[in-house]
Amino acid sequence: xxxxxGRRRRIFPLLAAAAVWCACPGPVPAQDAKQKPxxxxxxxxxxxxxxxxxxxxxxxxxxxxxxxxxxxxxxxxEADVSTRTIAVTxxxxxxxxxxxxxxxxxxxxxxxxxxxxxIVVLEGMPIPVTVRRKANVxxxxxxxxxxxxxxxxxxxxxxxxxxxxxxxDDALLERNAIGHDYARLSPAAHSVIETRPGEIxxxxxxxxxxxxxDGLYIKEDYAVIFIxxxxxxxxxxxxxxxxxxxxxxxxxxxxxGDLLSTFQSKVRLERSGIELWLYRAAxxxxxxYGMAAVLIAALSGxxxxxxxxxxxxx
Amino acid sequence: MHIYLPIAxxxxxxxxxxxxxxxxxxxxxxFGVGGGFLMTPLLIFxxxxxxxxxxxxxxxxxxxxxxxxxxxxxxxxxxxxxGLVLLAGGVVGSVIGVKMVRIxxxxxxxxxxxxxxYVTFLGVIxxxxxxxxxxxxxxxxxxxxxxxxxxxxxxxxxxxxxxMRFHRSKLYISAIPPMMIGAFVGxxxxxxxxxxxxxxxPALIYLLRVPTNVVVGTSLFQIVFVAAxxxxxxxxxxxxxxxxxxxxxxxxxxxxxxxxxxxxxxxxxxxxxLLLAALVLLVCARIGxxxxxxxxxxxxxxxxxxxx
Numbered sequence: 001x002x003x004x005x006g007r008r009r010r011i012f013p014l015l016a017a018a019a020v021w022c023a024c025p026g027p028v029p030a031q032d033a034k035q036k037p038x039x040x041x042x043x044x045x046x047x048x049x050x051x052x053x054x055x056x057x058x059x060x061x062x063x064x065x066x067x068x069x070x071x072x073x074x075x076x077x078e079a080d081v082s083t084r085t086i087a088v089t090x091x092x093x094x095x096x097x098x099x100x101x102x103x104x105x106x107x108x109x110x111x112x113x114x115x116x117x118x119i120v121v122l123e124g125m126p127i128p129v130t131v132r133r134k135a136n137v138x139x140x141x142x143x144x145x146x147x148x149x150x151x152x153x154x155x156x157x158x159x160x161x162x163x164x165x166x167x168x169d170d171a172l173l174e175r176n177a178i179g180h181d182y183a184r185l186s187p188a189a190h191s192v193i194e195t196r197p198g199e200i201x202x203x204x205x206x207x208x209x210x211x212x213x214d215g216l217y218i219k220e221d222y223a224v225i226f227i228x229x230x231x232x233x234x235x236x237x238x239x240x241x242x243x244x245x246x247x248x249x250x251x252x253x254x255x256x257g258d259l260l261s262t263f264q265s266k267v268r269l270e271r272s273g274i275e276l277w278l279y280r281a282a283x284x285x286x287x288x289y290g291m292a293a294v295l296i297a298a299l300s301g302x303x304x305x306x307x308x309x310x311x312x313x314x
Numbered sequence: 315m316h317i318y319l320p321i322a323x324x325x326x327x328x329x330x331x332x333x334x335x336x337x338x339x340x341x342x343x344x345f346g347v348g349g350g351f352l353m354t355p356l357l358i359f360x361x362x363x364x365x366x367x368x369x370x371x372x373x374x375x376x377x378x379x380x381x382x383x384x385x386x387x388x389x390x391x392x393x394x395x396x397g398l399v400l401l402a403g404g405v406v407g408s409v410i411g412v413k414m415v416r417i418x419x420x421x422x423x424x425x426x427x428x429x430x431x432y433v434t435f436l437g438v439i440x441x442x443x444x445x446x447x448x449x450x451x452x453x454x455x456x457x458x459x460x461x462x463x464x465x466x467x468x469x470x471x472x473x474x475x476x477x478m479r480f481h482r483s484k485l486y487i488s489a490i491p492p493m494m495i496g497a498f499v500g501x502x503x504x505x506x507x508x509x510x511x512x513x514x515x516p517a518l519i520y521l522l523r524v525p526t527n528v529v530v531g532t533s534l535f536q537i538v539f540v541a542a543x544x545x546x547x548x549x550x551x552x553x554x555x556x557x558x559x560x561x562x563x564x565x566x567x568x569x570x571x572x573x574x575x576x577x578x579x580x581x582x583x584x585x586x587x588l589l590l591a592a593l594v595l596l597v598c599a600r601i602g603x604x605x606x607x608x609x610x611x612x613x614x615x616x617x618x619x620x621x622x
Contacts, residue, residue: 088318089318090317090318090320090558091316091317091318092318092325093316093318093325094325127617128617129615129616129617130422130615130616130617131613131614131615132422132613132614132615132616133612133613134609134612134613134614135612136608139606140426140605140606141604141605141606141607141608141609141612142423142426143422143423143425143426143614146422152617154617202613203613206611206612206613206615207613207615209611209613210611210613210614210615211615240316240318240324240325241323241324241325241361243323244323271320274320275318275320278320278321278557278558279320279321282320282321282549282553282555282557283553286549286550286553287546287549287550289549289555289557290545290546290547290548290549290550290555291546292557293373293545293546293549293555293557293560294373294376294542294545294546296557296560296561297373297374297376297377297380297545297560297564298376298377298380298538298542300377300561300564300565300568301376301377301378301379301380301381301564301567301568302380302381302384304377304381304564304565304568304569305380305381305384305385305568305571305572308385308572
């Protein structure tokens with residue numbers, strides 16, 4: 001827990017050390033409790049068994065979705081992001097977030113071994129979206145049908161050690177909303193009733209396709225890299241048009257198709273400086289903002305024409 | 315060089331938008347149109363969300379029209395009285411128009427309505443102007459002075475009550491037609507994200523027979539105020555005025571408008587009309603093309619702006 005709080009690079013050796021030593025029983029079950037409360041809770045507070053090789057840990061069977069670990073202590077993943085708060089100022093042209101973490105109880109012999117798979121998902125806040133479809137009516141292309149989605153992730157970046165289809169099966173990916181195809185797009189109730197199920201799929205695909213086109217749904221295979229036996233990192237580029245708002249970084253640890261552990265962290269993307277001031281003014285005082293806009297526009301228009309008063313361009 | 319736009323929520327290339335403002339400003343000063351009918355599609359093509367393009371365009375029109383109107387006023391080309399009558403109608407039209415934008419956006423038919431409005435009005439007006447100006451230029455070449463103003467001619471417009479004398483325009487007509495034109499232009503202008511000069515100018519020339527040199531200044535005068543009302547309305551109804559983007563466009567647009575006004579003063583009236591007609595038809599064709607051709611993407615997504 002305390003290791004997670006650090007966000008500087010000097011925390012890396014600390015994390016690594018924690019991974020190697022890994023004797024702290026507190027944080028690990030606590031993390032599991034967050035992800036799978038029913039499975040992990042009974043274990044909470046249990047003294048950690050002495051690591052004995054080649055003996056199955058009973059907890060592993062419960063927590064890791066049937067994963068039978070040959071070794072003793074169960075792996076867990078801990079991670080953090082390089083920047084918890086990103087300021088969107090007038091100079092904002094996108095930024096890069098580094099998600100780093102380590103595998104607690106790593107049994108990976110080296111960074112290149114490919115023993116574990118890690119998937120990092122960085123998701124923007126859910127927003128309501130209306131998707132419309134055009135049809136040809138009397139020669140013109142017109143929006144004829146629409147499906148409302150109550151929530152669609154405004155941004156969805158995924159990075160992984162290798163293509164996610166190779167890491168886990170579809171059911172597991174879908175359950176954890178990993179991958180663009182399984183991002184949580186919830187259609188509004190009335191749209192579900194009005195539209196055929198097969199068509200809803202078309203609309204969902206369209207959302208993902210259009211978001212990908214806008215650079216808001218990003219997928220990077222091989223973008224998570226192990227630096228040591230337990231340490232990994234991944235950098236995700238946020239585009240300049242990233243929707244401002246809270247984001248969630250989720251980290252999944254896989255071993256041979258089984259989900260071993262997950263971790264979640266928050267990233268805040270917020271306006272700052274004059275951007276924040278203007279945005280607040282526009283949103284909370286739209287009338288004054290509008291009048292000020294007119295005044296500024298008229299004044300700047302008039303002032304800029306002043307130099308031409310005496311010397312009009314011939 | 316990039317700057318982040320607070321309302322459009324995107325990073326924009328400063329030079330691109332400065333150049334865009336300059337070019338549109340030049341045309342605005344030259345023809346006496348607000349430039350919105352060029353600016354709005356240009357902004358949308360460059361990736362600005364359409365609602366923000368429409369809202370910000372209104373603020374930009376205020377500024378570019380102010381400098382254009384001042385430039386015209388100095389040339390004594392503004393009929394203030396006519397402008398005020400047009401304005402009275404324009405404000406009413408604009409208020410209705412902005413409300414209509416909201417309704418159409420919620421129904422998902424805003425884009426279609428805008429496109430149809432553009433194609434219809436740009437097409438009709440552009441074609442009429444093109445035919446008329448070509449005729450005028452040919453007549454001028456043959457050495458005939460072709461009277462555009464047939465002042466002796468009386469039609470139904472002259473039978474309406476509430477007659478007023480417009481000295482600068484040398485007209486004695488009812489106040490109802492200019493007010494109706496103002497309202498109609500204000501309504502369409504708000505919906506199309508434009509000041510409406512491209513409708514106002516031909517309407518004044520061909521319907522009311524206002525002299526061409528006065529038309530440009532009077533139209534700009536009226537546009538300043540209608541655009542101001544539209545800007546405030548767009549801010550309160552749609553939260554879609556990006557002042558940073560507007561300022562970029564304003565600074566460049568104002569300078570462009572000055573040179574445009576000077577260039578326009580050196581061109582003959584019929585040449586101006588021919589150029590404007592060509593420009594109007596070009597924009598019309600571009601928008602019409604998108605309506606007819608099978609779009610590569612049938613789906614579109616909108617996440618409504620406003621309080622988030």
